[in-house]
Amino acid sequence: MDIYNFGKELIVEAGRFIETRMTQNFQIDSKSNPNDLVTDVDKETEQFLYARILERFPEHRIIGEEGHGENISDTDGVIWIVDPIDGTLNFVHQGENFAISIGVFIDGEPYCGLIYDCMKRDLYHAKYKSGAFLNESALHQAENVPLNQSLVAVNPKRILREATRDPFFEIMAKSRSVRSYGSAALEFAMLAKGQISALMFFKLHPWDYTGGSIITGELGYKTTDIYGKDLPLLSSTSVISGNPEIHSEIIGHFTEDKSLHEFHDAFHDL
Amino acid sequence: MDIYNFGKELIVEAGRFIETRMTQNFQIDSKSNPNDLVTDVDKETEQFLYARILERFPEHRIIGEEGHGENISDTDGVIWIVDPIDGTLNFVHQGENFAISIGVFIDGEPYCGLIYDCMKRDLYHAKYKSGAFLNESALHQAENVPLNQSLVAVNPKRILREATRDPFFEIMAKSRSVRSYGSAALEFAMLAKGQISALMFFKLHPWDYTGGSIITGELGYKTTDIYGKDLPLLSSTSVISGNPEIHSEIIGHFTEDKSLHEFHDAFHDL
Known part of the structure; x- marks a missing residue:
């Protein structure tokens, strides 16, 4: 079985692990701040994925939200970028509306992207240059819809700073x-x-964006930072994604704002 | 059959109507502004509800989002307050994540609340002082969780005005x-x-809040305007809803802001 098919089976298996595990007691801790939660289930699921991948492909490397791969500083070979539970607050408060996200890269180039909506049991998947799918169904190519006819997702609490408010x-x-x-x-x-x-x-x-950017990239959506530059694999950054028309319209709101750029680069340690 | 049981059957029937109707072509128009959409399905569903209610209870009165009951100026007798599709933008863009909402009042007092998540086929329902249910299951009473441990829902685009920004x-x-x-x-x-x-x-x-405020009221959640006052049945207003602790914490952010209150009352024509 190739990496893509192995990954598809693995992510569904990990989803079943979470579904079973969440019915038992689990501990909730905080990380960088009181609202940045992590649970036993996040850690155990990352460990589950880590063990299965390395059992099958001992030479692969893994970067995970919960601490794996912190020492990785180059993109040679096969790298799995894994978020065991994306949306931990939803996992804790809602018991749904969270996902496992995986992006696989070979020598820094995208290979495949996988997102599993555990409670809906929906698998979004794409192998580079081979189309994107929801379960067995091919997803449609992006349509160019402008901002004023679009729903746009944002995390409102995270853009309230003086430096970021205006363009957002x-x-x-x-x-x-x-x-x-x-x-x-x-x-x-x-x-x-x-x-x-x-x-x-x-x-x-x-780990938040590599799975999604590979899947949506197959459908013609564009994903970059606020400057329009490609996203890094080994560090955090800003993320703008959308159909080409709306992407360019949104990026246009950021390009002129020099003080934002200084703040952005300092914030992301670029 | 009493009004409550009639209402529960009716709202599910209207949900089936929407599910069937949305697979056919429908027209999309705008109302107060280009983003305030209404479709044929909204109008036809309101008409469907209107006809069924009056066929069964000719003496009842109905207020609906799509124009019924605009001439109603008192709350005597039985009044149905109906939103045929709450979340029309989701209906149009997502094909899910919308609901039918109904609040029934007798002589201005709450009688029952109904919300039907059409695509999930989930019915939330409550008869005044008789508990609240999701389908056949009793829902739990509100827990007092403070703001800093809570997820809070807001419509971010609608609070960007200078007058409303700061407290929100x-x-x-x-x-x-x-x-x-x-x-x-x-x-x-x-x-x-x-x-x-x-x-x-x-x-x-x-029509946006009466169904929901009756259902959540049964569970101990409090719903008022930003001043902490009861909500009107015949005019728009601000809405704050939550467990008693978080409700009081949120209201506290609004009470001191006199310029906001002037703006609020002018905005809502109070």
């Missing part, structure tokens, strides 16, 4: 309406289904 | 995280399930 608010005001679902992976999945037309974040990590 | 942003910043789903009725449903702890809107209409 201008874009939100021009949009048809704003949504916030609390899982970047599921927002990429909604983009892939055409349910929203763009998403924008001031800060995401590679 | 302060509350958002203090919350654990912010969500926006694009349907007040479904946000009340998520409150009833404990998936979010509060919702706040600068402007809703009675």
